[in-house]
Amino acid sequence: MTEFPGATGLVLNEPLLWERGRRGRCGFSLPSRDVERRPAPAALTAAGPDFPDLSEVDVVRHYTRLSTWNFSVDAGMYPLGSCTMKYNPKTNERQAAHPGLAGAHPLLPADLCQGALELMAALECLLAEITGLDAVTLQPGAGAHGELTGMLVFHAHHRHQGKPRSKIIVPDTAHGTNPASASLCGYRSVAIASNANGVLSPEAVAAVMDDQTAGIMVTNPNTLGLFEENVKAIADIVHARGGLVYCDGANMNAVLGMVHMGRMGVDVLHLNLHKTFSTPHGGGGPGAGPVCVARHLEPFLPVPRVRLVDNRYVLSEDFPLSIGKLQAFWGNTANLVRAYSYILTMGAEDLKRVSQLAVLNARYIKERLKGIYHLPYDRPCMHECVFSDSLQQAHKVNTLDIAKRLMDYGFHPPTIYFPLVVPGAIMIEPTETESKEDLDLFIESMKAIATEAREAPDRLHQAPTRAKRRRLDETAAARKPCLTG
Amino acid sequence: MRYLPHTLEDIAEMLKTVGVESLDGLFASIPADCRRSAPMVLPHPLTEWELNAHIDRLAGRMAAGPAYKVFIGAGSYEHFIPASVGFLTSRSEFVTSYTPYQPEISQGTLQAIFEYQTLAARLLGMEVANASMYDGASALAEGLLMAARITRRSKVAVSRAVHPLYRRVVETYLKPTDIEVREIPFGPDGTTLLSAVADPAELAAVAVQSPNFFGCIEDVAAVSGRAQAAGALCVAAFSEPLAFGLFKNPGSLGADIACGEGQSLGIPRAFGGPGLGMFASRMQYVRNMPGRLVGETKDLEGRRGFVLTLSTREQHIRREKATSNICTNNSLCALTAAVYMASLGGTGLRELAQLNYDKAEYLKSQLRAAGIRLPFGAATFNEFVAAFPDGFDAVHSRLIAKGIVAGLPLGTYYPELKNHYLLCATETMSRDDLDALAREVAS
Amino acid sequence: MKDVSELKFPEELGYVESHEWVRTEDGRARIGITDYAQDQLGDVVYVELPAPGKSLAKGAPFGSVESVKAVSELYLPIGGTVVEINAALENSPELVNSDPYGRGWMIVIEPSQSEDLKGLLSVQAYREKLKG
The missing domain is CATH 3.40.640.10 (Type I PLP-dependent aspartate aminotransferase-like (Major domain))
Structure with a gap:
């Protein structure tokens, strides 16, 4: 009898912070006062906010209990498609928390921050080598921020050419951030459909590419987990009309050491360090979204840029064509340290091995669940595979029910209802850090759920029953929003 | 590699299930014109202790920690973190x-x-x-x-x-x-x-x-x-x-x-x-x-x-x-x-904010007493602008050698504020630190 | 979601392909979305409507209707001036689901061209479109 990880145990209740406090407690060691108290101008001051007063024990219990209500990568398999929930190495946390780095002020004179500047310069070189592009900015705070940076580079390039453009081509399989980032730059998104094979055809691009179109945003591998095999021909079409090619690198984890973005015709690419490069996702960030560009676009990258001048690193503002700044300071340095540590730990061979095993794991799941769940594009996938609920619909069971039931088996559900081109999509990305045994357990769980869908569909409708909460009323939450307590 | 759990047997078995001969065979859908012509050239992988030593070296080249007193705020503040x-x-x-x-x-x-x-x-x-x-x-x-x-x-x-x-x-x-x-x-x-x-x-x-x-x-x-x-x-x-x-x-x-x-x-x-x-x-x-x-x-x-x-x-x-x-x-x-915020509570926040105010006010009074001009009259919190005489940049550099970063020069951001510095004093600065700064900048 | 045969489409209303209905009342037009549209959207959580007095052309977007995970634009079946909006939807958007042709109405338009009313689809024609 297979033992699935999902189980119930003692889960502790915990009220809201302000339902716990007692006036007069404090969970903070206030520094001793060695200067006299001076009254601030009375007209400008107020009593301060109404915060609960809690002891250190109150605070520790509160957040420890809350934490136990979360599923996490450290607890189990988290196969969220497009999110690359791989293991986050602990040594990276040690490196990022080093007091010399964590305690450094961003506006230190250059001579006092050579360590961080050297790390940034080195990381830029590593990312350039990994992607096959020429120049890198580390400033963007997350993937979508990187996309915005890329679109600003497009915009600045075309303006510099004296021919601003108004449109951008975005495939129907793209993440929602793509069109949203493009519209921040005033670009109107022109959607194109992928072909029957789930990839873009050069003809579809040629049909819409004109001299008012700034370029194309391609995710490669795409969100169906398929490699955009026509991408070079598409890049040639876009370039021939004076456009640029943006690659959303959210799925870079599939192609490390295999693909050369420069040769592929990519002009701008963002990376999600919190996906491919193992920095933890933190329940929704912070991430980091470095942007890599081909040589001809380097002048447009954000400032300041790290430069080595007379054997000394400096932050240089001397790039007159630069798009400007995306964050007040230089980027999410703590995550840069983590990603740098990861790359140095892995080296070239093991990074390539990462992609090989990420693809092997996805392909293995695809092969073993094929037929049990409908596979709308039965083609060799890369790091993720997309199923749908169409076989289960006959039993009035849908993707949401399947996802919720997986929780009871002890797995985080895959990404669901995305990409939009697959109705009822179930998008599974196991990542390379899951072992064969864990994949087998996941597969057995999915099979057991498919059986339940036939024989006891109500178990799926009622799921989850083992989680901290049953299904939550999202309609009520949106109709009468209660956003503060 | 410790983050990659697959044994050679696992890989062989999984490849068999998938129906592909080798790991490279998994990438058959990538056309030649997108592939790398040569492997990535990255540094030889580091062991965990080699990585520690490497990061220790880099972090050691940063002015952070007790050896340095950094009187810069400007959007990034040093506060005690429990x-x-x-x-x-x-x-x-x-x-x-x-x-x-x-x-x-x-x-x-x-x-x-x-x-x-x-x-x-x-x-x-x-x-x-x-x-x-x-x-x-x-x-x-x-x-x-x-x-x-x-x-x-x-x-x-x-x-x-x-x-x-x-x-x-x-x-x-x-x-x-x-x-x-x-x-x-x-x-x-x-x-x-x-x-x-x-x-x-x-x-x-x-x-x-x-x-x-x-x-x-x-x-x-x-x-x-x-x-x-x-x-x-x-x-x-x-x-x-x-x-x-x-x-x-x-x-x-x-x-x-x-x-x-x-x-x-x-x-x-x-x-x-x-x-x-x-x-x-x-x-x-x-x-x-x-x-x-x-x-x-x-x-x-x-x-x-x-x-x-x-x-x-x-x-x-x-x-x-x-x-x-x-x-x-x-x-x-x-x-x-x-x-x-939960650790501070309402009472703690009020007290900590007052202490920050008082530290900066104390530093202001010490600087004024040392003859330094504070050009702006509005009430301030935590940080304030001081106008130093011509040639103060040399003093600023000299103090860095002593582990004191005496504020942020404002001339880069505001050309009209040449010789003006933005100084910050939070609860992390002791009265001795503040006295030392006032003494040094006036000398 | 229901089968089209289970949905209601009153005989006396005019329809457009973008799933709005029109009821003519003394030369004015009351407008809402059809049973099909509300069923496709699921539980409606918010309806955004224009300010009364606004003039809009036929086919122009006049607002939007939202469920938890989708947004649909609303398109004006006939050109004209907005004379009334259903204020009850602000606090009770669920009326669009429970009573799409009654208390879930959205706006009343003073038509600028009465010919627009003639171009609406009959129930039969709208049902045909739904069968696609």
Whole structure:
């Protein structure tokens, strides 16, 4: 009898912070006062906010209990498609928390921050080598921020050419951030459909590419987990009309050491360090979204840029064509340290091995669940595979029910209802850090759920029953929003 | 490799299932014209202890820690962070989870963010706060874009006393739009010259920062009065929210949108990031807000629970018409700020803010006594501007050799403020540290 | 979601392909969304409507209707001036689901060109479109 990880145990209740406090407690060691108290101008001051007063024990219990209500990568398999929930190495946390780095002020004179500047310069070189592009900015705070940076580079390039453009081509399989980032730059998104094979055809691009179109945003591998095999021909079409090619690198984890973005015709690419490069996702960030560009676009990258001048690193503002700044300071340095540590730990061979095993794991799941769940594009996938609920619909069971039931088996559900081109999509990305045994357990769980869908569909409708909460009323939450307590 | 669990037997068996001969065979769909012609050239992999030594070497070349006294604030502040804060926010369950899209197994993050939203709204005196933005500068840029959406106007006025790096980010965000940025000058007391705001009826927003870049407390009530009378919104930025433990907060002064940096609230400076973009507004504008929101609801059994809500504003649903492109934000930093605020409590926050005020006031009095001119007369929090005589840059450099960084030179950002330095003193500076600084700069 | 045969489409209304209905009342036009549209959307959580007094052309977007995970634009079946909006939807958007042709109405238009009314689809024609 297979033992699935999902189980119930003692889960502790915990009220809201302000339902716990007692006036007069404090969970903070206030520094001793060695200067006299001076009254601030009375007209400008107020009593301060109404915060609960809690002891250190109150605070520790509160957040420890809350934490136990979360599923996490450290607890189990988290196969969220497009999110690359791989293991986050602990040594990276040690490196990022080093007091010399964590305690450094961003506006230190250059001579006092050579360590961080050297790390940034080195990381830029590593990312350039990994992607096959020429120049890198580390400033963007997350993937979508990187996309915005890329679109600003497009915009600045075309303006510099004296021919601003108004449109951008975005495939129907793209993440929602793509069109949203493009519209921040005033670009109107022109959607194109992928072909029957789930990839873009050069003809579809040629049909819409004109001299008012700034370029194309391609995710490669795409969100169906398929490699955009026509991408070079598409890049040639876009370039021939004076456009640029943006690659959303959210799925870079599939192609490390295999693909050369420069040769592929990519002009701008963002990376999600919190996906491919193992920095933890933190329940929704912070991430980091470095942007890599081909040589001809380097002048447009954000400032300041790290430069080595007379054997000394400096932050240089001397790039007159630069798009400007995306964050007040230089980027999410703590995550840069983590990603740098990861790359140095892995080296070239093991990074390539990462992609090989990420693809092997996805392909293995695809092969073993094929037929049990409908596979709308039965083609060799890369790091993720997309199923749908169409076989289960006959039993009035849908993707949401399947996802919720997986929780009871002890797995985080895959990404669901995305990409939009697959109705009822179930998008599974196991990542390379899951072992064969864990994949087998996941597969057995999915099979057991498919059986339940036939024989006891109500178990799926009622799921989850083992989680901290049953299904939550999202309609009520949106109709009468209660956003503060 | 310790992060890769596959044995050779596993790989062989899995390849057999998949029906592919070799690992390279998995990539057959990648055409030749997209492939690398040569393997990546990266440094030889490091063992864990080699990595420790390497990072120790780099970190050793940073002016951080007790050996250095850094009197710079300017949007990144040194505050004492209790061990309990770091301990709690390092818990794997918080650190290694994704965005809480599946609420039944993400109630920890969801309740914590709901509590953060509540504490942030109370701190800022606003009706609603979102789950976070990247940093203070990008939050301000998004605040101005939101004001333009609400008012359907295309000009914004931004005070020159707003952090100069925030203004650079605003400029970057607004450049490709048709929104024009007008600069409002500051007056001799170091605060914004509100009388210089021209044609407010054309404006989507009037934006000031308080405390401003010079540490000065702005008259935000006058800004909101003037903006709202002309149909514009008052956007109140900040880089030091600890000030609102002592000084009036943006909401109580009539701000429509409050946005800024929350790094002060328990987040390490980390050479500038990640920080915490805080973003709050009036409830009537919530559907125009960027970023995620957590709301309270009930589960099937009627028990209280939390979910991401009002998601139709966001990119994954509204795509090109979304209120922002933001997806991943700075959730763990918001959690950190919440743990920090909970640890301080109302009483602790008030006391800590007062102590910060007192330290800077003490330093001011010592500098004045040493004959240093403090040009701006407005009340300040935490930091302030000092005007030093010609040639002070040599003193500044000499002090660095002694482990003292005597403030941030302002000439780079404000050419007219040559020889002016922005000095910051938080609760982490002892009276001896402050005395030593006053003594050294005057010598 | 229901089968089209289970949905209701009153005989007396005019329809458009974008799933709005029109009821003519003394020369004015009351407008809402059809049973099919509300069923496709699921639980409606928010309805955004224009300010009364606004003039809009035929086919122009006049607002939007939101469920938890979708947004649909609303398109004006006939050109004209908005004379009334259903204020009840602000606090009770669920009326669009429970009573799409009654208390879930959205706006009343003073038509600028009465010919627009003649171009609406009959129930039969609208049902044909739904069968596609």
